[in-house]
Amino acid sequence: MFEQLFKSIQEKVTLTQEEMEVCKTFFIPKKLRKKQTLLQEGDICIYNAFVEKGIMRSFFIDQKGNEHIVQFAIEGWWITDLSSFLTNTNSIYTIEALEDCELLLFTTQAREALMEKIPRFERYQRLLLQNAYIANQARINSALTETAEEKYIKLGIAYPGIIKRVPQHMIASYLGLKPETLSRVRKQISNRM
Amino acid sequence: MFEQLFKSIQEKVTLTQEEMEVCKTFFIPKKLRKKQTLLQEGDICIYNAFVEKGIMRSFFIDQKGNEHIVQFAIEGWWITDLSSFLTNTNSIYTIEALEDCELLLFTTQAREALMEKIPRFERYQRLLLQNAYIANQARINSALTETAEEKYIKLGIAYPGIIKRVPQHMIASYLGLKPETLSRVRKQISNRM
DNA sequence: TAATTTTCTTGACCTAAATCAATAAAATTT
DNA sequence: AAATTTTATTGATTTAGGTCAAGAAAATTA
Numbered sequence: 001m002f003e004q005l006f007k008s009i010q011e012k013v014t015l016t017q018e019e020m021e022v023c024k025t026f027f028i029p030k031k032l033r034k035k036q037t038l039l040q041e042g043d044i045c046i047y048n049a050f051v052e053k054g055i056m057r058s059f060f061i062d063q064k065g066n067e068h069i070v071q072f073a074i075e076g077w078w079i080t081d082l083s084s085f086l087t088n089t090n091s092i093y094t095i096e097a098l099e100d101c102e103l104l105l106f107t108t109q110a111r112e113a114l115m116e117k118i119p120r121f122e123r124y125q126r127l128l129l130q131n132a133y134i135a136n137q138a139r140i141n142s143a144l145t146e147t148a149e150e151k152y153i154k155l156g157i158a159y160p161g162i163i164k165r166v167p168q169h170m171i172a173s174y175l176g177l178k179p180e181t182l183s184r185v186r187k188q189i190s191n192r193m
Numbered sequence: 194m195f196e197q198l199f200k201s202i203q204e205k206v207t208l209t210q211e212e213m214e215v216c217k218t219f220f221i222p223k224k225l226r227k228k229q230t231l232l233q234e235g236d237i238c239i240y241n242a243f244v245e246k247g248i249m250r251s252f253f254i255d256q257k258g259n260e261h262i263v264q265f266a267i268e269g270w271w272i273t274d275l276s277s278f279l280t281n282t283n284s285i286y287t288i289e290a291l292e293d294c295e296l297l298l299f300t301t302q303a304r305e306a307l308m309e310k311i312p313r314f315e316r317y318q319r320l321l322l323q324n325a326y327i328a329n330q331a332r333i334n335s336a337l338t339e340t341a342e343e344k345y346i347k348l349g350i351a352y353p354g355i356i357k358r359v360p361q362h363m364i365a366s367y368l369g370l371k372p373e374t375l376s377r378v379r380k381q382i383s384n385r386m
Numbered sequence: 387t388a389a390t391t392t393t394c395t396t397g398a399c400c401t402a403a404a405t406c407a408a409t410a411a412a413a414t415t416t
Numbered sequence: 417a418a419a420t421t422t423t424a425t426t427g428a429t430t431t432a433g434g435t436c437a438a439g440a441a442a443a444t445t446a
Binding site for chain 4: 340341370371373374377378
């Protein structure tokens, strides 16, 4: 149940066996079936969810009624509405399982308490936030500079696992493209090979 | 010299008079003339810069030779290449003064040391990172959902000071538009009023 | 204040991606 | 296995914003 989580933590900081045992008690294991939601738009996001198994997505609907996927999370990744989670405000995102999932839920309080108890855990959390920030920065630059084809190819290189496991129209949504456009982009790429 | 900085800190955490004095010793005051740079693309960004006076920008040039402004920073804001600063890697951004500026420079080491010495300062730093993350998230959503006109109007509402102080083609660059497009957008808006 | 550089505007035209519409193929559910 | 829903493809057309080019107005510098 905790393999992925400890793998993720040990990549960034070192915890003793004892600390890892303490750690476990702060997480709530939770199974979600495909299409079930962890968070509904408008609610306050009280969990940061670590994905042990399966794949999740967060998305929102804009004023024009278009759905936009904000993030995918596969095994070993965290997913939450960080803005809502950190500042206790209503979420604009919905978080949903795309496959049957096994999650480890981490509440705001558990997070505070565990950071208090295990200082190195705070470092882990800070590094996660840094990485999330850097990934977002890259995504802004991508949205501003790349063509549809470049975006798709780069995503395929960076996260081949996601492209294989997620319906194509959701990849399109994540990249800010229409499904028809992504279909055409893919055709063009394969025509050239 | 430190008014803006302490104002920024006190908005988020409370420091004693003594702590503020300690704080001061960790910053390097630096004046930059218009067009001078704090960071050149390719260098490692060793400073997080706080703007006491003036206005700074960070930008990069993409493969196609187009310049993209990543951030503006006016009085009371921080500017750096966070990715380079936090992970000690070569920067892809250049950071430049758009007006004569007074900065307070904060090195990686000073940051670590001050966070060690004044724990509440670590909280301030964490809150800054959170805010930066949330702002970036909003910017991605904006890039993905808004028209040129919406982007410009929202920027004007959120940061009227920036629109007034920065050349229009730089606003365009920040919004991911061409200067001609922004000029036309502005004409359309004023025609309707 | 003349010269240069930077900034902004406008027109004509182009293009990448969106939109609308129709099918077809897969996957799920009954 | 039939019915339904989800997913993907393809064609015709539109459109928001980009590109190219020229000129004017401001701001800087000499």
